[in-house]
Amino acid sequence: MSSNDTLETAAPEHHWSRRLILWAAVLILANVLADVVIGSPMMVLPQLMEHFDTDQAAWLNASAMLAGAIWSPLLAKSSDIFGKRRILIGTLLLACTGALVCLVAPSIWIFLVGRFLQGAAFAAVFLTVALVRQICAPRVSMAVVGLVTSGSSVVGIIEPFLMKPIIDVFGYRSVFVAAALLAAAAALCVRSFIPESPIRSAGRVDVGGALLLGGGLGAVLAYISLGRDFGWLSGGMVALLAVGAAAVAGWAFLALRVDEPIIDIRALSRPILLTLLALVLAAGAFRSMLQLTSVIAQVPPDQGLGYGLGNGEAIALLLAAPNLGIVIGGVCAGWIAGRIGPGFPLLGGILIGTVATFAMLAGVSMFPMAIACGAMLGMAAGAIGASGYNLAISIEAPERQGTIAGLVSVVLALGSVVFNFAGGEVLKATQVPGTFADGAPVSSATGVHLYVAMAGVLFVLAAVPAAMLLRNR
CATH class of the missing domain: 1.20.1250.20 (MFS general substrate transporter like domains)
Incomplete structure (x- = not known):
């Protein structure tokens, strides 16, 4: 039996052990990526604005979080069908690709594409939680959930002190190099040490519904996040809100009529x-x-x-x-x-x-x-x-x-x-x-x-x- 087969068929953990501590450490590493993706670029915001010759700090600031809202419904439903571990690895690799795109982006539009891909890391937190609840017995899993959802905050305390001297020497690109390396390391560790969730649901992913819900939420959150900078009643912001509201309404309408909606309201x-x-x-x-x-x-x-x-x-x-x-x-x-x-x-x-x-x-x-x-x-x-x-x-x-x-x-x-x-x-x-x-x-x-x-x-x-x-x- 291969090591991968062993992981796929690993028995649920019922008590604290070295294996469970290793699982928790690996999943905390995956969740650290979400914090790095959202927070670290803000440490180099002035350099980014100067490099891309733009004053649109709001878009640079909010892009990854808004992308996370778009990705989340699709990745959440996919994890139930294809397995939490598999989707978590894919999410980490998407975030790694996004960091590399940001690293070499020649224009702000290519940079925003990279941030959109990086935003997939937003899903790491809930994927690790759902995975823990299915590879551990309930009593142990609740304690591990508390650890993996909050453990990354330790990094939040020391990250500015670690990154500042690196940024001073290597410039803004060092943030995206660090993010790419972290994402790749996390994906490798999850692939090597974490077993797959044993429970799957049948059916298919309602991609259209996922795009409507995610896109609608992203547009509404963009209006709320950016309206102060661009003007609440400006044409672009009003159009963004209208499109977002229409997309969410369209998703709700379809969710009540299709057999397998991305989120079953009923x-x-x-x-x-x-x-x-x-x-x-x-x-x-x-x-x-x-x-x-x-x-x-x-x-x-x-x-x-x-x-x-x-x-x-x-x-x-x-x-x-x-x-x-x-x-x-x-x-x-x-x-x-x-x-x-x-x-x-x-x-x-x-x-x-x-x-x-x-x-x-x-x-x-x-x-x-x-x-x-x-x-x-x-x-x-x-x-x-x-x-x-x-x-x-x-x-x-x-x-x-x-x-x-x-x-x-x-x-x-x-x-x-x-x-x-x-x-x-x-x-x-x-x-x-x-x-x-x-x-x-x-x-x-x-x-x-x-x-x-x-x-x-x-x-x-x-x-x-x-x-x-x-x-x-």
């Missing part, structure tokens, strides 16, 4: 819908708060604005605390879920986020409080992400777990984009003349406090469906 049970509602609200809350932290981290406290935490090296600590919290929250939530179910850590994460958010009303001007709140918000984010995947997959039938994991991933992204936009609009609407040397406008303390209150209300609202799930479990 099969979405009440517990699944409650889970998705809790996740979209909670993701919007914690992502918007993490965005606010990055904003106030740049504002010196001596500017007299009523808020501000920027103080040299303190900024790095403010941005590192949530990443550390994500690891703690995700790992603990997975461990708890394996013993009492994922509903309790989901509600617990939402409650921790609620407390941390309202405490930030004071933390926006108190550095120690901001560090503590940032760590707690990270714990909430880690617990909500891990528990959301675990809960949704536990509810769904095994042959549809890849599809539902993909839907959870899209919902988390949707909540993040929509409420990040809403928070940004609150700050923009409450701007006052700047007190910095360049006179740039900044938000008032009232705007910052309104922003925090909005996120707190979102957490409170998210607790309602999470509590309903526990009551009816």
Whole structure:
């Protein structure tokens, strides 16, 4: 029997072992790629704009994430039919190809094609989750899910320090060399060490439905992400929104009429819908708060604005605390879920986020409080992400777990984009003349406090469906 055959027929893991630790490490490596693809190019954004002679920073910033929304429905459904491991390897190779295209792109349009291919890495997270749930026994798998969904945040803490000297020496291309090497290494490790999921569903992939849903979601998210830069009512943005809405409506119409839709709307049970509602609200809350932290981290406290935490090296600590919290929250939530179910850590994460958010009303001007709140918000984010995947997959039938994991991933992204936009609009609407040397406008303390209150209300609202799930479990 070949090594590949051994992998294909490997028995599910029922307890922690060296083999399971190796699996977890390999899948964390695959998930690190998603963070690198989305985040690392932002470290070289000025160089990219200069190289391609463009001022369209918004497209360079958002292109991979929007591509991820387009890829997700197709890859999620394909994983249920063809196998999670096989599709994960294909996803990593697509991301590797995209990085190489970006590396040699002679124009911005070729570069955006590369970013579209790289965006497939967005699917790595939900593919690793669905794979873990099928190659491990349920009790162990929930703990591993917490580890693989949050472990990549450790890299988020050290990545800027590792990449900056490399970028200084080799320029912006080093980001894409690193991404290509990481994707290739992850694909090889998954191919060599991870067994295939034992459960497949029959049928076919509704490619037309996948393109309608993915393209529609991508267009709507593009409007939300880029409208502020290009004008909400500009002709191009309005057309983009209209096309996106029409595509999503067309997908919904077809999904109710075809035998095997990319997502079966008719099969979405009440517990699944409650889970998705809790996740979209909670993701919007914690992502918007993490965005606010990055904003106030740049504002010196001596500017007299009523808020501000920027103080040299303190900024790095403010941005590192949530990443550390994500690891703690995700790992603990997975461990708890394996013993009492994922509903309790989901509600617990939402409650921790609620407390941390309202405490930030004071933390926006108190550095120690901001560090503590940032760590707690990270714990909430880690617990909500891990528990959301675990809960949704536990509810769904095994042959549809890849599809539902993909839907959870899209919902988390949707909540993040929509409420990040809403928070940004609150700050923009409450701007006052700047007190910095360049006179740039900044938000008032009232705007910052309104922003925090909005996120707190979102957490409170998210607790309602999470509590309903526990009551009816």
